[in-house]
Every structure is written in C-alpha cells, then in structure tokens.
Amino acid sequence: MSKCIAEEITILYTGNTRAMLYHCDCPREPDGGVARRAALVRELRTKYPGALLLDSGNFFAGGPYDNYSQNTQLDKERSLINLQAMALMRYDALALGEAEFNFGWDFFKENTAVFGPAILSCNFTQGKVLPDMIKEAAGVKIGIIGLTSPLARQKAAGVEFGDAKPALTARVAGLKKRGADIVVLLANLDEEEALGLVDEVRGIDILITGRAPRNVETARKAAAGTIILQPAWQGRKLGRLTLVLKDRKIIDYQTEYLRLSDKIVEDGEALKILPRCFSDEDCRKEGFSGFCADPGKIGAQCQFRKANKVTLSVISSRACVSCNPLPVTEYLKSRFPGLAVTYDYYPDSRQAVKAAQDLKLEALPAYLLGSEIENEAAFPGLKQNLVKAGHFYALRPSFAGVAYFFRRPKLKGRVDLFISLYNKESAGLLEAIKDLNPAVHFLVVERQPDSFEAAGGNLEVEEDKRALCIGGHFPSRFWDYIICRAKSSNSSWWEKCAIGLDAAKVSACAQGPEANRLLRENSALNKELSVMFGPTYLVDNQEIFSSRGEVTKEELKKMLAR
Incomplete structure (x- = not known):
C-alpha cells in the first residue's frame, strides 16, 4: 500500500449467532439465515476483494440464550x-465462545x-485453537486475537x-513484534468486561464483542x-x-448493519447443506398445518394437513395514522395457518368499546385470539406473549x-422524541427536528436506584447526564450541545461542544445526585410507555412510532403532521 494515499479495508463480522440457520420468526423484519448470509458475503467479497470475515463467538446452538433449542x-x-x-462462507477467524462448550x-x-476457519482464544489454547493470527489486506497486517468468556x-x-x-497483554505485544499494523480483538465477553480490558490493555484498535444484548447492534469509539462493534443478534x-x-x-471508519431480508436470493450451495426442517415450525403453507418428518436430517420432509380455524379480532382506531396491524397478523398467520381475521374500530364499534372496557386496554392496536388456540401445536411457543382474558387470549x-395510547389526553402539537446520542443518524435527525422543539428523552433504564443502563454502556449514561445538566443550568445551549455531541459521540472531548x-x-x-434526578425525570415517560429503542416519536401525547435511517426535515414534518 502506498504510504501517501489513503486506502480502505473492509471487515465483515457476526457474533452471537447461536447456530441460527434460518431467518427468525419475527413479526417485523423476519431476517437472518445462513443461506442469505452466504449470498451477501459472496456479493461483498466480489465488490471488496480482500474483505475479512470474522465472528466473535457463540456460534453453537443450545443453552438458555438459544430460543430455538429443542433437545441435545x-x-x-x-x-x-x-x-x-461457516466453512462454506470461508470465515477468516472465529473466537471460541462459551456456547461452543455446550456439548463438552x-x-x-x-x-x-x-x-477450515481459524478458531482463536488467547486464554484457552488446546486442540486446534490458536491464540491469534495475522491476515494481510491491502498490504496492511491485521492481527486478530480471540478471547473466551470465563463462563465457559x-x-x-x-x-x-x-x-x-x-493473556491478552502478551498477545497484543506479540502481534506488534510480528509487524501487525492493526489489532482486532474478538472478545466473547459482556461489553463492560471487554471495555475494562480495552482500557487496561492498550494497543487494541477494534473490539468486536460476542455477548451483546439481544436486538441491539451498535458501533462507536471508546x-x-x-x-x-456489537454484532447483530442471531446473525439477523x-x-x-x-x-x-x-x-x-486508521484515520476514519464507517459502519453499517446489512439486513439479511427476503430480498436476498439465498445461496444455492448453502441451501444444499440445510435440512428442510428441524421442527414443525419450519413447515409452513398458507391454510395448512405443517409437520416435520425426520427433523434435522438432509432428507427431512414437511407434511401438511388442512389447518384448524383460529379466530383473531383486531381492535384498532381510524384516528390512528400509524396503526398498521398487517405485520402482526401476517406473523400470526405463519404460526396459525387457519387464522380468520376480523377488524373492529374504536370508538365506532360497540364490540371494540366493550372489549376496551372489559380488558382495560390502554393502547391500540389490540389482538384477541380465540380460546381454540389452546389446541394448536404453536400455542406453547406463543403462550408467554399472551394474557388470558375471558374467552380470549390477548397479545x-x-x-x-x-x-395509539387512546386514553392519554390529546395535547395537540406536542412532540416527544426518544433518542440515543450514540445512534449514527441522531445528529442529522436532531438538526432536522430542532425547529419543532420536541421534548427530548434519552434511552436509559434505571435498574436500581441511581443506577442507569444504556445501549452504549456507562459512557452513554454519563453523556446523557452531562446533556441534562447543561439543559438545566444553560438551557439556551442544550440543543447545540446534543447536536454537537451526536456528531462526535466517539470522542471523549465533550468540552469542545460546551465552549x-x-x-x-x-x-x-x-x-x-442532581444528574441522577434529572435523568430519572427525563426517562420517566420511557418507563411509562415501555420505550426501549429509538428514534421513537410520541405525537400529540397519543400516537407513537419509530423511524429508520436518515430522515429529512420535510419527511419529519409529514410524519409528525396529524
């Protein structure tokens, strides 16, 4: 690589996949699956020759975190x-995770x-496991270290x-002596443990964690x-x-999480090694119930019979612009092929008003399944997400x-924004929405008195506290500060935004203690409405929805217009 011209290197990564072979059974974004991943990896390797493919561990099935576990x-x-x-996709290196010991x-x-792929762990080196390795890309030597969780x-x-x-200190020093330009740590640890090590063991350029929270994938700088980097849960x-x-x-970097959606044509070679089914849930056909014969084998077959009727009453409101029951009803149809759906609108329908009163509903849409669902094979898998209500089960x-929080008083023109300054789109969103003067709520959870958690860890909590202190003591500078920090959340130099x-x-x-009080008050509405992710918007104190990707000022005005 020329020493005067900037070059780019691409690293593709996964972690905490838990042997998720197929796409998830999710109401929204049913993404994932190794055949889609293999196809996307093949495409990206063609586009970015020399790209590395890494995994931070927990690629075996089983255990309490595998919600598709059946039997040993x-x-x-x-x-x-x-x-x-993973061998077919030609992974370059995988960290040895605690899940890899599930069967001994x-x-x-x-x-x-x-x-084929290298398996790495600097604190466990037996069998084929190596402590580290060096790969070369664009003339740059990239040292890769694995680290296994003590839970193993x-x-x-x-x-x-x-x-x-x-163990980590020795491997970082050893890689530097062998000429590594960049050091990547594949750490099968909780984020707090991993960050503590990064603070103590200098010389690590990239940390990819292997025990990230479910449904949370983030990228930032310590x-x-x-x-x-936190990989996506289950390889979705x-x-x-x-x-x-x-x-x-490294003078700059960019991150992106690429959806493994149904728009990706599955890789043919990967499909050849995938059984047709592992369980009855893998056998789906509209109007029919499916059964998996010889599960987990290449010769596995799906057998079908006409599905039993299951009633679903959806209660919604015509006043709600954002109410869209379709993703949920489609998901339920995939689980209960004989689903018969009816719609009632509050307050137009007597049935809807009576159901709202009897069930003490606070928000819409609501989904009421008939008690005949108890006889369906998919019922046990959904039961934890149901509440018995008379002759119905409510989701x-x-x-x-x-x-739509239809019982909350309507406050025309009020906008509440739930946001993380660590989201890469936050700076642009804050600039676009500033003129609408929303009430800003930071995405934190108070687990214990005066103990807060955020997706970005303690650094994000500390940043939220500083922002609220500025809002309290210097209110005219609040918006300028949070926009500035959203643009530079990877930097610890917050004072540059508070000149x-x-x-x-x-x-x-x-x-x-003032900051704890401010953050508790700021996040009270999050707790009341169970808002965990963002950006999320509450409009007129009633209607709630989220957005994805970059949003322009014009798009925001249309979204928030009621």
Missing part, C-alpha cells in the same frame, strides 16, 4: 450444520479437527483457562480510541466495517407493539 441431539445437529455453513470440549474438538469454565470441567488480562444482520487508512494507521403489547460554559459546574452536576 437436534441442537448438536444444528451446530454441526452451522460449522459447515470433546464434542467441539472432534468436530472441528478438519474445520462452568461447561468444561477439568479444562484450564488462563486469566484474560495477562475513550481509548478503540472502535467498539451482517456487520460491515470500512476502515480508511493512511500510513497503515402482550410488549410483543405486538402499539401505536463558553462553566465546564466545572457541568461536571459537578453530572457526577452528583
């Missing part, structure tokens, strides 16, 4: 097929003896694990300058990191989602 034998079969799929060390060792000790009696910090999206380098140093709002303010006063507030 089928979970083993699924894990082995996932290994074949001997099972893993025997079934990876001739496995509970599943591997008699197997020795080294302490993480000394105070030490390390790029922090493929992470792509683009590094811009000059003189073999929990936390599962189905809501769009002219009393930084000592802001710091004293942010580190004291």
Whole structure:
C-alpha cells in the first residue's frame, strides 16, 4: 500500500449467532439465515476483494440464550450444520465462545479437527485453537486475537483457562513484534468486561464483542480510541466495517448493519447443506398445518394437513395514522395457518368499546385470539406473549407493539422524541427536528436506584447526564450541545461542544445526585410507555412510532403532521 494515499479495508463480522440457520420468526423484519448470509458475503467479497470475515463467538446452538433449542441431539445437529455453513462462507477467524462448550470440549474438538476457519482464544489454547493470527489486506497486517468468556469454565470441567488480562497483554505485544499494523480483538465477553480490558490493555484498535444484548447492534469509539462493534443478534444482520487508512494507521471508519431480508436470493450451495426442517415450525403453507418428518436430517420432509380455524379480532382506531396491524397478523398467520381475521374500530364499534372496557386496554392496536388456540401445536411457543382474558387470549403489547395510547389526553402539537446520542443518524435527525422543539428523552433504564443502563454502556449514561445538566443550568445551549455531541459521540472531548460554559459546574452536576434526578425525570415517560429503542416519536401525547435511517426535515414534518 502506498504510504501517501489513503486506502480502505473492509471487515465483515457476526457474533452471537447461536447456530441460527434460518431467518427468525419475527413479526417485523423476519431476517437472518445462513443461506442469505452466504449470498451477501459472496456479493461483498466480489465488490471488496480482500474483505475479512470474522465472528466473535457463540456460534453453537443450545443453552438458555438459544430460543430455538429443542433437545441435545437436534441442537448438536444444528451446530454441526452451522460449522459447515461457516466453512462454506470461508470465515477468516472465529473466537471460541462459551456456547461452543455446550456439548463438552470433546464434542467441539472432534468436530472441528478438519474445520477450515481459524478458531482463536488467547486464554484457552488446546486442540486446534490458536491464540491469534495475522491476515494481510491491502498490504496492511491485521492481527486478530480471540478471547473466551470465563463462563465457559462452568461447561468444561477439568479444562484450564488462563486469566484474560495477562493473556491478552502478551498477545497484543506479540502481534506488534510480528509487524501487525492493526489489532482486532474478538472478545466473547459482556461489553463492560471487554471495555475494562480495552482500557487496561492498550494497543487494541477494534473490539468486536460476542455477548451483546439481544436486538441491539451498535458501533462507536471508546475513550481509548478503540472502535467498539456489537454484532447483530442471531446473525439477523451482517456487520460491515470500512476502515480508511493512511500510513497503515486508521484515520476514519464507517459502519453499517446489512439486513439479511427476503430480498436476498439465498445461496444455492448453502441451501444444499440445510435440512428442510428441524421442527414443525419450519413447515409452513398458507391454510395448512405443517409437520416435520425426520427433523434435522438432509432428507427431512414437511407434511401438511388442512389447518384448524383460529379466530383473531383486531381492535384498532381510524384516528390512528400509524396503526398498521398487517405485520402482526401476517406473523400470526405463519404460526396459525387457519387464522380468520376480523377488524373492529374504536370508538365506532360497540364490540371494540366493550372489549376496551372489559380488558382495560390502554393502547391500540389490540389482538384477541380465540380460546381454540389452546389446541394448536404453536400455542406453547406463543403462550408467554399472551394474557388470558375471558374467552380470549390477548397479545402482550410488549410483543405486538402499539401505536395509539387512546386514553392519554390529546395535547395537540406536542412532540416527544426518544433518542440515543450514540445512534449514527441522531445528529442529522436532531438538526432536522430542532425547529419543532420536541421534548427530548434519552434511552436509559434505571435498574436500581441511581443506577442507569444504556445501549452504549456507562459512557452513554454519563453523556446523557452531562446533556441534562447543561439543559438545566444553560438551557439556551442544550440543543447545540446534543447536536454537537451526536456528531462526535466517539470522542471523549465533550468540552469542545460546551465552549463558553462553566465546564466545572457541568461536571459537578453530572457526577452528583442532581444528574441522577434529572435523568430519572427525563426517562420517566420511557418507563411509562415501555420505550426501549429509538428514534421513537410520541405525537400529540397519543400516537407513537419509530423511524429508520436518515430522515429529512420535510419527511419529519409529514410524519409528525396529524
């Protein structure tokens, strides 16, 4: 690589896939699956020759975090097929995760003896497992280290694990001596553990975690300058990191999470190794109930019979612009092929008014399934998301989602915005929405008194506290500050966004009880409405919805017009 011209390197990454072979059974965005991933990887490798493909661990099935687990034998079969799929995709390196010990060390060792991709762990080096490796891309030497969670000790009696910090320190130093320009850590750890190590062991340029929360994928920079990446849960999206380098140093980067949606034509080679089904839930045909014969085998077959009728009453409101029951009803049809759907509108329909009163509904749409659902094979899998209500089962709002809090007083023109400053689209959104003067709520959860959590960890919580302290003591500067910080959330130099303010006063507030009170008050509405993700908007104190990607001022005005 020329030392005077900037070059780009692409790193594709996954983690915490839990041997998810097929797309998820999700009401919205039923994404994922190894055949879609293989097709997208093939396409991206053609577009970006030399791209690296990495995984941060937990690629085996089974255990409490695998919500598709059935029994030990089928979970083993699924894990082995996932290994074949990852070899087919030509992964460059995988971290050894605690899930890889679900069936014991001997099972893993025997079934990876001739496995193609490198398996890495600097604190566990037995069998084929290596502590690290160096790959070259665009003339740049990229050192890759794996790190296994201490939780693996509970599943591997008699197997020795080294302490993480000394093992990691030694491998970083060793890679530098061998000429590594960039060091990537595939850490099968919780984010807080991993960040603590990154702070203590300098020289790590990129951290890809392997035990990220479900349905949360993020990218940001730590105070030490390390790029922090959380892969998508169950491999529903493929992470792509683009590094811009000059003189073999990272000068800029971009991240993107690519949906593995049904728009991707599945890879033919990957389909050849996938059984037709692992369970009855994999056998779906409109109007029919499916059964899986010989599950988990290449010769597995789906058998079908005419489905039983299951009634679904959807209660919605014509006054609600954002109410769209279709994704949920389509999901329920996929689980209950004999679903018969009727619609009632509040307050136009007597049935809807009576149901709202009897069930004490607070928000719409509501979904009421007939009690005959109890006789369906898919009922046990959905039961935890249902509430018995007389002769019906109501879908929990936390599962189905809501769009209209019809019992809340209408406050015409009021807009509440629930947002994370660590979201890459937040800066543009805040600039676009500023003139509408929404009430801003930061996405945090108070787990214990004065103990808050956010998707971006403690750094995000601290940033939210500073912003609210500025809003409290210097209200005219609040919007300028949060826009500035949203543009530079990867930087620890928050003072650059607070020029002219009393930084000592802001710091004293942010580190004291005042900030806890401000953040508790700020996030009270989040808790009341169970808002966990953003950007989310509450319009007129009644209608709630989210947006994705970049949104222009004109688009916002249309979205918020009621």
